[in-house]
Each structure stands twice: as C-alpha cells, then as structure tokens.
Amino acid sequence: xxxxxxxxxxxxxxxxxxxxxxxxxxxxxxxxxxxxxxxxxxxxxxxxxxxxxxxxxxxxxxxxxxxxxxxxxxxxxxxxxxxxxxxxxxxxxxxxxxxxxxxxxxxxxxxxxxxxxxx
Amino acid sequence: xxxxxxxxxxxxxxxxxxxxxxxxxxxxxxxxxxxxxxxxxxxxxxxxxxxxxxxxxxxxxxxxxxxxxxxxxxxxxxxxxxxxxxxxxxxxxxxxxxxxxxxxxxxxxxxxxxxxxxxxxxxxxxxxxxxxxxxxxxxxxxxxxxxxxxxxxxxxxxxxxxxxxxxxxxxxxxxxxxxxxxxxxxxxxxxxxxxxxxxxxxxxxxxxxxxxxxxxxxxxxxxxxxxxxxxxxxxxxxxxxxxxxxxxxxxxxxxxxxxxxxxxxxxxxxxxxxxxxxxxxxxxxxxxxxxxxxxxxxxxxxxxxxxxxxxxxxxxxxxxxxxxxxxxxxxxxxxxxxxxxxxxxxxxxxxxxxxxxxxxxxxxxxxxxxxxxxxxxxxxxxxxxxxxxxxxxxxxxxxxxxxxxxxxxxxxxxxxxxxxxxxxxxxxxxxxxxxxxxxxxxxxxxxxxxxxxxxxxxxxxxxxxxxxxxxxxxxxxxxxxxxxx
Numbered sequence: 001x002x003x004x005x006x007x008x009x010x011x012x013x014x015x016x017x018x019x020x021x022x023x024x025x026x027x028x029x030x031x032x033x034x035x036x037x038x039x040x041x042x043x044x045x046x047x048x049x050x051x052x053x054x055x056x057x058x059x060x061x062x063x064x065x066x067x068x069x070x071x072x073x074x075x076x077x078x079x080x081x082x083x084x085x086x087x088x089x090x091x092x093x094x095x096x097x098x099x100x101x102x103x104x105x106x107x108x109x110x111x112x113x114x115x116x117x118x119x
Numbered sequence: 120x121x122x123x124x125x126x127x128x129x130x131x132x133x134x135x136x137x138x139x140x141x142x143x144x145x146x147x148x149x150x151x152x153x154x155x156x157x158x159x160x161x162x163x164x165x166x167x168x169x170x171x172x173x174x175x176x177x178x179x180x181x182x183x184x185x186x187x188x189x190x191x192x193x194x195x196x197x198x199x200x201x202x203x204x205x206x207x208x209x210x211x212x213x214x215x216x217x218x219x220x221x222x223x224x225x226x227x228x229x230x231x232x233x234x235x236x237x238x239x240x241x242x243x244x245x246x247x248x249x250x251x252x253x254x255x256x257x258x259x260x261x262x263x264x265x266x267x268x269x270x271x272x273x274x275x276x277x278x279x280x281x282x283x284x285x286x287x288x289x290x291x292x293x294x295x296x297x298x299x300x301x302x303x304x305x306x307x308x309x310x311x312x313x314x315x316x317x318x319x320x321x322x323x324x325x326x327x328x329x330x331x332x333x334x335x336x337x338x339x340x341x342x343x344x345x346x347x348x349x350x351x352x353x354x355x356x357x358x359x360x361x362x363x364x365x366x367x368x369x370x371x372x373x374x375x376x377x378x379x380x381x382x383x384x385x386x387x388x389x390x391x392x393x394x395x396x397x398x399x400x401x402x403x404x405x406x407x408x409x410x411x412x413x414x415x416x417x418x419x420x421x422x423x424x425x426x427x428x429x430x431x432x433x434x435x436x437x438x439x440x441x442x443x444x445x446x447x448x449x450x451x452x453x454x455x456x457x458x459x460x461x462x463x464x465x466x467x468x469x470x471x472x473x474x475x476x477x478x479x480x481x482x483x484x485x486x487x488x489x490x491x492x493x494x495x496x497x498x499x500x501x502x503x504x505x506x507x508x509x510x511x512x513x514x515x516x517x518x519x520x521x522x523x524x525x526x527x528x529x530x531x532x533x534x535x536x537x538x539x540x541x542x543x544x545x546x547x548x549x550x551x552x553x554x555x556x557x558x559x560x561x562x563x564x565x566x567x568x569x570x571x572x573x574x575x576x577x578x579x580x581x582x583x584x585x586x587x588x589x590x591x592x593x594x595x596x597x598x599x600x601x602x603x604x
Contacts, residue, residue, distance in 0.1 A: 088581065
C-alpha cells in the first residue's frame with residue numbers, strides 16, 4: 001500500500017499516558033490534528049473487563065506517521081510508567097507493549113501493519 | 120503496587136465464550152501453569168514452586184501465585200455466570216442480538232465493498248462527516264463509494280432495531296447508568312470480580328499456604344492497578360474493621376453471592392449487583408455482620424425478607440423459565456435458520472441445561488457453592504468449563520504434532536520451519552466437572568457473536584477479537600472501516 005496523505009488513528013491507554021501523548025502531539029503542529037480526547041468510559045470488554053483508560057483520536061500526516069511517530073511513541077512508552085498502548089486505525093488494531101527488547105523499528109513495523117488493507 | 124513489567128491479569132471473563140479464557144504473554148508462564156495444574160501433578164512440587172517464589176521477591180511471588188490459581192478465579196466466573204440471573208439474562212440478550220444482527224447485516228452490506236462499523240455510529244454521521252469519508256475512501260481504496268447509510272424498511276428495519284435495542288440493553292446491564300454517576304466507578308463487573316478474587320484467595324491458601332496468601336492479598340489490596348478486583352472487598356473489609364471483626368472471606372463470599380442473584384425478570388435494574396451490594400452493605404452496617412458459622416440459606420432468607428427482594432429460589436426459577444421460553448423460540452425457527460445458527464443455538468441449549476444443573480445443585484446445599492473452599496473441593500459436581508487459551512503476540516511456538524494432543528488450534532501462523540505460532544487455542548480437556556458444553560461449538564458461537572458485536576456495538580470497540588471479525592468480512596470481499604469517533 002502506498003503511504004496515505006493522512007491517517008486517522010486512535011490511541012488507547014491509561015489516562016496518564018494519553019495526557020502525556022496529547023501534550024506531545026499538540027506541540028507538533030499541523031502534522032498531527034487532535035480530533036477528540038478524553039476518558040474512555042467503556043469497559044475494555046463487554047462485561048467483566050473494567051479498566052481506567054483514555055483515548056485520543058488524531059489525523060496524522062502520512063510522512064509523520066511513517067517517520068517520527070514511531071520515535072515519539074517508543075520514547076513515550078519507555079519514559080512512562082504505562083507500558084501498553086493500543087493503536088487503532090480504521091483498518092486494524094494492535095497493542096504495543098514496552099517490554100525490555102522493544103525497539104523503535106518494532107514500533108514502526110506495528111504502525112505500518114495497521115494501515116495495511118489486507119488481501 | 121504490582122510492578123508493570125509483569126503480566127498482571129491471566130484471565131478475563133468473556134461472556135461471548137461459554138467457558139473460561141486464560142491469557143499468557145510469556146510461554147514460560149504457560150509452562151508453569153501446566154506444571155501446576157495438570158492432572159498428574161505432584162502437590163509437593165507445586166508447594167515447592169510456591170515456596171521458591173515466596174523467596175524470590177514480592178513481584179515474582181505474586182505472579183507465580185496468580186498464574187497457578189487463575190483457573191480457580193476463572194472457574195468461579197464461569198459458574199457465577201451460569202448460576203446468576205444476570206449471567207443468564209446477558210447471554211440470552213447476546214444470543215438474540217447475534218441472530219437478529221446476522222440477519223440484518225446483509226441489508227447494510229447490500230453490494231458495498233466498504234462497511235463502516237459500527238453501523239449505529241455510521242447512521243449518526245453528519246453530511247460533512249460522510250463527505251469526508253467519501254474523500255478518504257477515494258484516497259485509500261481508490262474507489263468511489265457513497266458513504267450514506269441505506270434506509271431500511273420492513274423486516275430488515277425491525278431486525279436492525281431489535282439488534283440495536285439489544286446492544287443498548289447490554290450496555291445498561293454492564294454499565295448501570297445509576298451507579299456510573301457515583302464519584303467512583305462501580306459496576307456489576309466489580310462485584311463479579313470480587314467473587315472471582317475470593318475464590319482465588321482461597322485457592323492460594325489451599326495450594327500454597329498462609330504466608331503466600333498474605334502476600335497475595337497484601338499486593339491486591341494495596342495496588343491501585345487491582346482496584347477493579349478489590350473495590351467491593353475493600354468496602355466489606357472496612358465494615359469488618361468497624362465492627363472489630365477479623366476479615367472473613369467465607370462471609371464476604373456469601374455477601375457477594377447474594378448480590379449477583381437479583382431477579383431481572385421482575386426487579387429489572389433493581390436486580391443489578393451494584394444496587395444489591397449498596398443496599399446490603401447499608402443494611403449490614405446497621406444490623407451487624409453475620410456470625411462466621413451462619414448458614415448461607417438462613418442469611419439469604421433473612422436478607423431477602425428485610426430488604427424486600429425476590430427470593431433467590433424464585434429468581435432462579437424465573438430465570439430458568441425465561442431461558443426455556445427463549446430456547447423454544449429458537450427451536451421454532453424455520454429449518455434454514457436453525458441450520459445457519461446451529462452452533463449458536465446448540466450452545467444456547469447447552470447453556471440452558473448447564474444453568475439448570477447449577478441451580479439444582481446450588482439449591483440443594485447453598486453453602487457448598489457460596490463458600491469458596493467448598494466450591495473448590497466439590498468442583499467435580501459443578502458444570503465443567505471449556506478452556507480457551509490466548510497467547511498474546513502468538514508467542515507459543517511449537518510443532519503441530521506436539522500441540523494437537525493438547526489443543527484444538529483456533530488461530531495460528533505457520534512459520535518457515537513448519538512450526539506453528541499459536542495465538543488462540545481451545546484445550547481438548549475441560550475443567551473438572553459435569554460435561555454439558557461442547558468446546559468447539561462454544562468457540563464457533565463466540566465467533567458469530569463477535570462478528571455481530573463488531574458490526575453493531577458502539578461501545579467496547581477495542582475488543583481484540585474484532586480482528587477475527589475483520590478477517591471474516593475480508594473473506595467475503597468486504598473492507599470493514601472502523602469509525603474511530
């Protein structure tokens with residue numbers, strides 16, 4: 001798939017991590033547009049899985065998405081107490097876990113995989 | 120605080136799957152689980168594992184105790200779900216939603232290549248948002264497709280409305296709007312989790328011992344991360360403190376169990392476990408906590424009378440009747456429908472039967488269920504649970520020959536060396552107990568319910584299983600387009 005001019009993407013994680021991410025995104029400028037953000041009141045499953053989570057929906061320019069975003073997410077996860085973020089585009093969803101051997105390249109691979117349309 | 124580098128939650132009750140689900144991020148923890156839960160295990164070896172863990176530090180010890188006893192926690196959820204009017208009500212609505220939703224989704228597809236989901240969110244899009252979608256689709260899919268949702272009529276409209284109504288009911292069931300307004304979030308899931316955790320505390324004690332249980336409880340009760348498991352237990356614990364009584368997990372379990380047994384057929388949302396919990400705690404703070412040797416049946420009679428609610432026996436009888444009426448409706452479907460939804464209907468049938476088995480056993484001796492020790496000691500009497508195992512990140516890698524004696528593989532990737540990287544599997548065996556449910560059919564029913572959730576539910580959109588639904592639609596030549604807001 002050729003890089004898209006813009007990609008709609010939702011990040012879901014702890015409220016604290018989403019706040020940090022939003023602050024970061026708002027500094028970026030026109031390459032990242034924040035559409036909505038706030039606590040996600042929904043349980044993460046249809047009944048027994050409650051978690052205190054928040055989400056931010058953004059539209060990100062294709063060049064930023066395939067370049068700097070991986071670095072931003074990787075750095076944020078490494079620095080934060082929170083070690084998991086769910087990333088979701090209209091086509092796919094993935095979880096990124098900041099285990100010890102997570103690399104920026106791995107984050108980039110995941111980000112690319114969630115904009116694949118599939119066969 | 121539970122260190123975040125460790126996996127914290129090895130289960131997670133999923134009402135779509137008629138069984139229990141356990142999850143592993145690390146294959147070595149799966150090996151530990153097997154070593155300590157296999158039928159031929161040596162209990163002394165398990166104790167040794169626990170003692171070594173206790174010496175290796177709080178975080179590791181908590182992780183080991185959690186892995187080894189997760190089955191007790193999840194088995195309790197499974198049985199609570201089968202027995203409680205809440206669990207039955209939820210599964211009935213889910214089954215109806217799945218059948219109506221599967222019939223109506225065709226009218227939304229109607230020759231399209233792109234299906235925006237959830238359709239409820241799609242129908243609320245403004246003309247500007249629909250125009251944005253058209254433009255985005257042209258760029259992404261290189262096709263012109265009108266994003267305007269179709270106008271349905273007749274049966275299709277009725278089925279769609281019924282499906283949407285079912286999801287509203289599910290939403291209100293899992294997130295009571297009344298208790299959601301409280302300063303702290305308190306939902307039925309908290310009450311059910313308390314039941315699971317009491318079972319797990321008992322299991323840590325039975326399998327490992329006192330010191331291990333103290334560590335397990337200390338981590339759970341002090342951890343902010345574990346608040347969803349312990350909120351009602353912390354409230355009850357403070358009640359024990361105020362009345363200068365040592366915490367009694369058996370009495371706590373009796374209290375929690377009463378809270379999940381409200382009659383939805385008569386009391387509607389007054390039957391919500393959170394409402395019953397608030398009322399019972401208020402009552403017990405006035406009249407005092409029961410004595411440790413009180414019988415559950417006596418307490419239930421007293422509480423039911425004083426709080427003027429439907430007796431549990433009647434609630435179970437009413438639940439059974441509604442279950443059977445629903446089953447009659449499904450059996451009355453035209454044969455082509457019964458064939459299309461065969462696994463779903465068979466799973467519902469086995470659930471109705473399992474709920475009846477649980478009800479009869481529970482009513483014979485309520486203490487044998489509500490006291491965690493007795494529940495676990497009598498596990499062979501209760502209904503056996505199918506076991507689904509999720510390996511996060513497909514990290515269980517093995518040859519097909521070595522996997523097949525243990526599992527039916529649901530989702531896996533074949534690697535270059537011929538081995539399989541498994542992400543989901545159903546165990547060939549079930550938990551100890553009376554076998555009523557077919558594991559494979561339960562898995563198939565889960566996939567159908569998931570597909571309808573994916574298309575219709577406007578909440579819980581971060582469900583990992585939605586990838587299965589996405590792939591199913593893709594096989595039908597459809598691109599599912601998730602509306603993110």
